[in-house]
Amino acid sequence: MIVFGSTLSPYVRKVMAFGAEKGLSLELQPAGMGRGGPDFEAASPFRKMPGFKDDDFLISDSSAIITYLEAKFPEPNLIPAEPRARARTIWYEELADTLMMAAGGAIFVNRFIRPRVLKVEADPVAAETAQRDLLPPIFDYLEGVIPVSGFLVEDRITLADIAIASPMATLGCIGVESCPERHPRLTAWAATILARPSFAGALQKDQELISAMGGPVPAQDAPRVGNGGKKS
Numbered sequence: 001m002i003v004f005g006s007t008l009s010p011y012v013r014k015v016m017a018f019g020a021e022k023g024l025s026l027e028l029q030p031a032g033m034g035r036g037g038p039d040f041e042a043a044s045p046f047r048k049m050p051g052f053k054d055d056d057f058l059i060s061d062s063s064a065i066i067t068y069l070e071a072k073f074p075e076p077n078l079i080p081a082e083p084r085a086r087a088r089t090i091w092y093e094e095l096a097d098t099l100m101m102a103a104g105g106a107i108f109v110n111r112f113i114r115p116r117v118l119k120v121e122a123d124p125v126a127a128e129t130a131q132r133d134l135l136p137p138i139f140d141y142l143e144g145v146i147p148v149s150g151f152l153v154e155d156r157i158t159l160a161d162i163a164i165a166s167p168m169a170t171l172g173c174i175g176v177e178s179c180p181e182r183h184p185r186l187t188a189w190a191a192t193i194l195a196r197p198s199f200a201g202a203l204q205k206d207q208e209l210i211s212a213m214g215g216p217v218p219a220q221d222a223p224r225v226g227n228g229g230k231k232s
C-alpha cells in the first residue's frame with residue numbers, strides 16, 4: 001500500500017502513524033506541492049496530500065484513508081466501537097483536522113513552507129497571530145481533558161491520540177511547543193505519544209530535513225504558546 005505525500009503534513013503523518021500502530025507497512029512516496037505522478041493525481045484529484053493506493057483502489061483524504069484501513073484491518077482496533085468512545089475519538093480527530101490545523105497551518109506555512117520550500121513571501125503576522133491567539137485556547141482545552149491514563153479515549157492508544165499528536169509533531173519540528181508550566185499534562189502526553197515508534201522515526205527524519213533546509217524562519221515577536229501572550 002502506498003501513501004503519497006510528506007510526513008511534514010500532519011494529515012500524512014496521521015495516516016502513517018495510524019498504519020504503523022496497526023502493524024501495516026505503508027510505503028511513503030513523495031507527492032504534493034508540484035510533486036507526484038499519475039497515481040497520485042488519480043488518487044487525489046485536487047492534489048492534496050495524502051493520496052493512497054492499494055492495488056487498483058485509489059483515494060485521498062486522511063480520514064477516508066483511515067476509514068479504509070480500519071475497515072480492512074480491524075485489529076488492533078484504533079476507532080472504538082462503543083458509541084460514546086467512538087464519537088469522542090472522531091471529535092478529537094476533527095479538532096485536530098480543523099481548529100488545530102487552522103492555527104498550526106498558519107504558523108508552519110509562514111515560518112517554513114513559504115520562505116524555505118516555496119521561496120515566496122510569507123506572512124509573519126499571520127503566524128504570530130495564530131501562535132498568540134489561536135493555539136493557546138486549544139492547548140488549554142487539551143490540558144483540561146487529558147486523562148491521568150495518558151490516553152485521550154479508552155485508556156489506550158486510539159485515533160484520538162494519533163490525530164491530536166500529529167499537528168503537534170509538525171509544529172514541534174519548528175520549535176512551537178506547549179509550555180510545560182501552563183500545560184504540564186499536555187506536554188507530558190505529547191512527549192509520550194511522539195516517542196512511540198509509530199511517530200519517532202519519521203519525526204527524526206522530518207527534523208533533519210527542516211534543519212537541512214535552513215530551519216524555520218525565527219518568529220519576530222512571538223510569545224511561547226500559553227504564557228498569556230507575553231514575550232518569552
Ligand SMILES: N[C@@H](CCC(=O)N[C@@H](CS)C(=O)NCC(=O)O)C(=O)O
Pocket residue numbers: 009010011032033047048049050060061062063097
Ligand atoms: N482534508 C484533507 C486535507 C489535505 C490537505 O489539505 N493537505 C495539505 C497538506 S497539510 C496539502 O496537500 N497542501 C498542498 C496544496 O494544497 O497544494 C485530509 O485530511 O487529508
